Amino acid sequence: MRVIARFFRMKGMLDDHYTMYENGDVLHEFDASIYPGNQDLKRTINAKDLNSEIKEKLLENASEADKELAKNLLGL
Numbered sequence: 394m395r396v397i398a399r400f401f402r403m404k405g406m407l408d409d410h411y412t413m414y415e416n417g418d419v420l421h422e423f424d425a426s427i428y429p430g431n432q433d434l435k436r437t438i439n440a441k442d443l444n445s446e447i448k449e450k451l452l453e454n455a456s457e458a459d460k461e462l463a464k465n466l467l468g469l
Contacts, residue, residue, distance in 0.1 A: 394418075397463050398455035400447065408433075413440055413451050417466045441468040 395415045402409050407424040414420070417440045425431040443451070448467045455463035 397459045397466065398451040400450040400454055402450075411443075411447055411451060413455075413463065413466065415462065415466075417441070419443060419451075440466045443467070 396412055397415055398413045400411045406427060408422065409424075410422040412420045412422075419438045419440050421436050421438055423434055425434055440448070440451075448469060452460065452463050452467060452469060
């Protein structure tokens with residue numbers, strides 16, 4: 394599946410990464426805490442269910458060729 398956009402950030406020492414695919418799924422890879430068992434977690438989210446900050450960052454990071462598709466997938 395083709396990647397449309399990625400957004401990487403840190404919350405202090407914790408990872409918080411998003412990868413949006415062409416089908417509208419977003420892979421969220423994150424650390425819930427610094428404690429064992431709470432790092433390198435993954436979940437799949439529908440692009441339309443993301444908060445507005447993450448949507449804007451993913452749209453900003455999409456290539457020009459994928460901007461329109463990203464807008465549609467994100468419900469913007």
